[in-house]
Amino acid sequence: MIEIVMGNIVDEASDAIVNAANEMLLPGSGISGAIHAAAGNHLAIECEQIGRCATGEACITAGYNLKAQFVIHAVAPRYWDGTRDEATLLRKTYRAIFELALKYGIKSVSIPAIGTGIYRFPIPEATKIAFQEALFFEKHLSIRFICFDGKTYQTYLDQAVSSSNHS
Numbered sequence: 001m002i003e004i005v006m007g008n009i010v011d012e013a014s015d016a017i018v019n020a021a022n023e024m025l026l027p028g029s030g031i032s033g034a035i036h037a038a039a040g041n042h043l044a045i046e047c048e049q050i051g052r053c054a055t056g057e058a059c060i061t062a063g064y065n066l067k068a069q070f071v072i073h074a075v076a077p078r079y080w081d082g083t084r085d086e087a088t089l090l091r092k093t094y095r096a097i098f099e100l101a102l103k104y105g106i107k108s109v110s111i112p113a114i115g116t117g118i119y120r121f122p123i124p125e126a127t128k129i130a131f132q133e134a135l136f137f138e139k140h141l142s143i144r145f146i147c148f149d150g151k152t153y154q155t156y157l158d159q160a161v162s163s164s165n166h167s
Helices: 030-039 041-050 086-103 123-137 150-165
Strands: 002-006 016-020 058-062 070-074 108-111 142-147
Touching: 002 123, 002 150, 016 030, 030 041, 041 058, 058 086, 070 086, 086 108, 086 123, 123 142, 123 150, 142 150
Parallel strands: 002 142, 016 070, 016 108, 108 142
Antiparallel strands: 058 070
């Protein structure tokens, strides 16, 4: 099942939430900073022990003070001009999220619009990739796309309609 909701990722009670992480897994601004702040210091300590996560990959930690039991840290590519394999890397990132969720027996996952903030991935293209990958896993996972603002929410709704018209 795929859902689209307006909200704040840190408030999600899914089994896992996804952090739009950087390769060093350091608390950043935006979603990453909010997740780290809500989870508490133990999250930063565990991320430091992991050390690094490559672009297009994902790793998992405990959720600590979050409602979610787990945090899946996913590193999206920086978007430059669309000619540097950005779409393939973002697709790989989403696949890594879903495969990690299945590996850990996670039944529900909440995902922000990863890559669309400071990494500048165009929201329409990123949303299309997110849906294409989610459709492969929706039989095994409850997937919630969490949109922080109205423009992102509308883009996800439009993509949901487009996806259902092509299936």
